[in-house]
Amino acid sequence: MRATDETRVVIIGGGATGAGVARDLAMRGVPCLLLEQGDLCAGASSRFHGLLHSGARYAVGDPEAARECARENAVLRRIAPECVEETEGFFVGYAPDDPAWEERWAPACAECGITAVRLDTKEALGLEPGLAADIRSVYRVPDSAVDGFRMVCHNVAAARRHGARVRTYTRLAGIETGNGRVSGVWAQNPGSGGKHFIACEQIVNAAGAWAGEVAGLAGLNVGVSPDRGLLLAFNHRFTGRVINRLRKPSDGDIFVPHGTVVIYGTTSVPVQRPDDVRVETDEVLRLLRDGEILFPRLRDYRLLRAFAGTRPLYAPDAAAGRAATRNFVILDHGESGLQGMVTVTGGKFTSFRLMAEKTADLVCSRLGVRAACRTADEPLVPAPPERLLERAGNVFPAGGAGLAAARLGEELESAVARAERDPWKKALLCECELVTLAEFETAAAQSSGLSLSDMRRRTRMGMGTCQGAFCALRAGAALAESGAFAAAAPRRMLVDFLEERWHGIRPLLWGRQLREVELERGMYSALLNLEDHPPEALPECAAEPACPGVCPGGGGRAAPPPAGREYDVVVVGAGLAGVTAALRAADRGRSVLLLSAGAGAMTIGSGGIDVLGAAGGEAVSGDPFVRFDRLGPMHPYALTGPRVVAAAVDFVAARAAGAGLPLRVCAADGGNVWLPTAAGTLKPVFLTSPGMSPKGLYEAADTAVAGIRGMKDFSPWLVARGLSENRLFAGKTFTPVTLEPPRHLRGGGRDATALDVARFVERPGGTDWLCRALSPLPVRARAILLPSILGVDDVARIHKSLEEKLGLPVVECVCPPPAVSGLRLHNALLRALGKAGVVAFDNVTVTRAVVEDRHCRGLVARHGGMQRIFSAGSYIIATGGVYGAGIATRPGRAVERIFNIPVAVPSRPEYWSGERFFGGGHAFASLGVAVNRNLQAVDGEGSALFSNVYFAGRTLQGYDFAAEKSGGGVAVATGYAAADRA
Amino acid sequence: MFHHFNPDECTACTVCTVHCPVAAATPRFRGPKMTGPSFERFRLSGLHDDASVEYCSNCKNCDISCPSGVPVSTFNMLARAAYCKDRKTPLRDLLTGFSGDIGRLARHVPAFLLNFGMKNSVSRLLLDAVGLDKRAPLPSFAPLRERRRLFRPRRPASAKGDTVALFPGCFISYYEPGVGLDIITLLEKAGYGVIVPKGFVCCGLPLLCGGLMEAARKRAGRNSREVARLAEQGIAVVSPCPSCALMVGQEYQALFPGETVGSEATPVHEAAAFVLSLVERGRLDLAAARPLAGRLAYHAPCHLRALGMGRPGFEILRQIPGMRIEDVNAGCCGLAGSYGMKKGRYEIGAQTGSALFAAIGESGADLCVSECGSCRTGITHGTGLAAEHPLSLLARAL
Secondary structure (H helix, E strand, O other): OOOOEEOOEEEEOOOHHHHHHHHHHHHOOOOEEEEOOOOOOOOOOOOOOOEEOOOHHHOOOOHHHHHHHHHHHHHHHHHOHHHEEOOOEEEEEEOOOOHHHHHHHHHHHHHOOOOOEEEOHHHHHHHOOOOOOOEEEEEEEOOEEEOHHHHHHHHHHHHHHOOOEEEOOOEEEEEEEEOOEEEEEEEEOOOOOOEEEEEOOEEEEOOHHHHHHHHHHOOOOOOEEEEEEEEEEEOOOOOOOEEEEOOOOOOOOEEEEEOOEEEEEOOOEEOOOOOOOOOOHHHHHHHHHHHOOOOOOHHHOOEEEEEEEEEEEEOOOOOOHHHOOOOEEEEEHHHHOOEOEEEEEEOOHHHHHHHHHHHHHHHHHHHOOOOOOOOOOOOOOOOOOHHHHHHHHHHOOOOHHHHHHHHHHHHHHHHHHHHHHOHHHHOEEEOOOOEEHHHHHHHHHHOOOOOHHHHHHHHOOOOOOOOOOOHHHHHHHHHHHHOOOOOOOHHHHHHHHHHHHHHHHHHHOOHHHHHHHHHHHHHHHHHOOOOOOOOOOOOOEEEEEEOOOOOOOOOOOOOOOOHHHOEEEEEEOOOHHHHHHHHHHHHOOOOEEEEOOOOOOHHHOOOOEOOOOEEOOEEOOOOHHHHHHHOOOOOHHHHHOHHHHHHHHHHHHHHHHHOOOOOEEEEOOOOOEEEEEOOOOEEEEOEEOOOOOOHHHHHOOEEEEEEEOOOOOOOHHHHHHHHHOOHHHOOOEEEEEEEOOOHHHOOOOOOOOHHHHHHHHHOOOHHHHHHHHHOOOOOOOOEEEEOOOOOOOOHHHHHHHHHHHHOOOEEEOEOOOOOHHHHHHHHHHHHHHHHOOOEEEOOOOEEEEEEEOOEEEEEEEEEOOEEEEEOEEEEEEOOOOOOOOOEEEEOOEEEEOOOOOEOOOOOOHHHHOOOOOOOOOOHHHHOOEOEOOOOOEEOOOOOEOOOOEEEOHHHEOOOOHHHHOOHHHHHHHHHHHHHHHO | OOOOOOHHHOOOOOHHHHOOHHHHHOOOOOOHHHHHHHHHHHHOOOOOOOHHHHHOOOOOHHHHHOOOOOOHHHHHHHHHHHHHHOOOOOHHHHHHHOHHHHHHHOOOOOHHHHHHHHHOHHHHHHHHHHOEOOOOOOOOOOOHHHHHHHOOOOOOOOOOOOEEEEOOHHHHHHHOHHHHHHHHHHHHHOOOEEEOOOOOOOOOHHHHHOOOHHHHHHHHHHHHHHHHHHHHOOOEEEEOOHHHHHHHHHHHHHHOOOOOOOOOOOOEEEHHHHHHHHHHOOOOOHHHOOOOOOEEEEOOOHHHHHHOOOOHHHHHHHOOOOOEEEEOOOOOOOOOOOHHHEOOOHHHHHHHHHHHHHHHHHHOOOEEEOOOHHHHHHHHHHHOOOEEOHHHHHHHHO
């Protein structure tokens, strides 16, 4: 056996116990090596409540465990304050629960030395007003919240400091034994698949729920059974204290506030495999029902994700679930004939340090090491000096310094220095959890990880409100720019990260979480086209792109104000569909009132108009109108027909042109064209707005990709890398260039976005600044790619003048929200509405309709206790879908909001979505109102529900705007068609 | 009682930041999404120390543009109150916050004394030194006679339900009581008895904008009790100021849930919306109105838009036969109450208003119309054109 490595102790498992054993042994001077198959803390140590038990939960059933918890709770609060939030906890008695339990519980706590102080319920409700008013009793206990991942990371860092070695993403492939003794282990690198042998004297099996499998490699049976617990993370901290339900331990008893979120759980389901962390919607709903007893408004609080972990329950006698002990055991396999192997299992996070201590005691006695355990005495992380905290206060945002210090531990200095050296790295990469670019880069530099998910665990990026929608692109860009993780393709990394987030979101697809998903699909699928179905070849671009439409600038005007204040047409919704409908109705001489709530979703779009970019998972090259035959019979295009779509596209292009934004067909063949995006991908559109024509990009052999230092959401490195790896640009070069930002945007309170730069460029002298910044270019280039910064409302002129001054083609990329190019279209169409004489009221929320005999008599708007009825001859409803809130969803139900039209949905929640985030196949994506060819809502028999109401845009069923890249085309076609009928 | 707002409707989509006029004018403001719902999640865990929330003008374009119905500006106002709580309030915020009380104290002082005292060049320099920009427009006190006339005791109508109470608001009370009198004339023409109760005080919005939460809370309590007392007698409350109507009718409930009477706030009608409802019910006949000469540019105040009931003043005027009126629809005037008067904010306000002023110029109008007194002051300052309340025009036309 040729050993490539040796140590005294090999520890299997990078969870809390394994990391604790490593720290303990290393502090005693024992050489050790920790192996972890995935990332640190990927198992139950990060998949639990994050509750640092006071012990009160176990006081009745398991006094020994309770006492142990009480002691360890105090120890961890002392040695690891950066991992513990001292929230305190309540045990809350709920009237219908058995009072006998409470009668036993309170004295049991006293016996175990746990302070449980009874509070007046009124006082408790004052402190936690979210609790149910009908609670019977409340006790205050010293529960706390603990950050599992941080605890493991800091333990590992401390172990390393004392000489331990740690290898993540290394699988245990075999255990070598001889003469009844352990002689070493085989470790396997999952990337290369290569195995190597590590000689050792002792093995500590701390593999948690995987302990049985590890022991099996040595031919042993340890009787550990995995037990799955479901947990729900909520978006905001609706309780400031740990809340326990005072009853015999059961499902759904515990709420733990954690920084910005609350974690609630859990369940106990015996499973076959330790990696069985499935979550089903029914189980989530059951848990919510339990939770509503203590927090009656629980369903008003947004769920961020559902996740499950597998506890290692030690159950040699086949006790399972809640009957199995929560105590830990240390098995010396010497007793069953194999010297040098110890399994530590069972237990709970709160007692991990004690488990590690006892294990290390045993291992040391076998090794003849006499050093005593010091893990309870020494701080886990040396306290940062005051001066460093002051410096941190200057570079991290409000309150962010403390968060960063706790997350980074000893790396704080490095992150602070980074931000001081490069002030633009103070920018927030993750705005939901306040993670700066400096912190992210610091974590990336010291991580041996391979994925954005590893970075998420280290920094909390992507764990807040948007679940990675906004930070994923920035994180991918930061890695591309710093050269870290160079092996992985950035697009692949982004896709993997979003797919990983998808697992936790998928069981929660209703209401607000579904809206967030639709926003995310809008960004990554529709806007940035991360699926990246490439066309066979890029189309040729016309020298003079055609401007469709026959009457630029002209057109009809709405009728004068009607007598008696009744309009001909009321349009609800000011997205692309509603605005098109209003413009078209005005064009036909009707008097039009446009009502909107919110600013529509145009600023989340590209500002171009896509008609059909992908069908059947393939790119649509050339003329998109001839490919409609690939779409289903219920698709809105099938209802309107391709001629109406073409007429509508022409109409909107003409109206936008009349308002100063000429939209054009760039491809010489009159079909789709592919635009470069901020993700380094290509996105298909039909009509492009000024500045976006990709002709220069397609034809140049060398392109400079210019970004602006400190400007968010556009990394020239990411774009250059994505394009240069694209076979369609084989043989061409893309060179990233960084421009210094104008002084106006340096050192402000807000991180600059493309919108800020675009607004600057539009000011007097702004174009000159950009021109100076771009000439001379530091690299040889025949074209320049920019983020969308060429002004907001004057793009055509600025683009032309810049190209003339530089003597080079300039192409803007499609950027994520706040998308300047989308705002241009929004503004242009608003101007067009004014010209057309449409009366437009914003912030009017239509809540219901007055219907008599299948005829709509008026729409009722409500706001702040006031009500108003708007009436007209006919009505066009373009309120959007799930995202625009035209369609309301609940678990297993969907309904159109104004007319209360039930929307057909799949029978089981699991069928609402596909396994993977990207690639379509999501039923929720195409749910909407069923209509006939007149765009009137129909019942099951196909007859119209209302004679004078027409539906347009995403409110309609039968298409997936993101996967098909058809959102713009459907919006204008159905808006146009509805106006022709209204 | 501790009260928490739920930031869960926010999807972090950034639309509010795109439409925020302050963010458009200065990079120093983190933007409504960050200071509002994003930081709210941290404030709930005890962190609340972001100075940039002081930039918020409370114009509410964030609330108006939000596709998710998030009360972004409410988060920002609460955040500002938390930020200001342990800090000394600057004199300028005391002056603007308590401007209503100043007007009340000076209610027996002749206008020329007040206006000279406030607007002479020495005073402007002094005010400039304490933080009110010397370039900013200040409204002028109305003649003593008019101010007294507005508050002259009036008799309620004989029939119950046919009496309305006017909540004039500080601007109308002290600077433009004529608007209040015009509205009283209109309402009386429609058959109502109008009273101007003495029990109303400043709505508290200027205090809230200065972070003076507790002073605002006291006024909220007083006004709510008065509104409830009137509601018991079946008397509706009408305000010519959209901001007062918004504050008393909608915001109290959200900001001071303990101070409002009853489970839901009693509605306070914005005056033009109330008059429009009278037109719809046939109590006022617009067909009989005389057309006004000239072209009008209508500006919808942000707080009127925030009320969520359309643009009633515009709707009324455009129904008058022969009226030439255009809704210029070009965003915030920039003054935003007293925001644009403050030093360091004047430039932000001027830049914000420039789009509106340009649009008014392009419209070729010779008179501007807007419901909000502050907007009218800002528009006159920015365009040189006179600006009137739409109901003043209607009173003249009828």
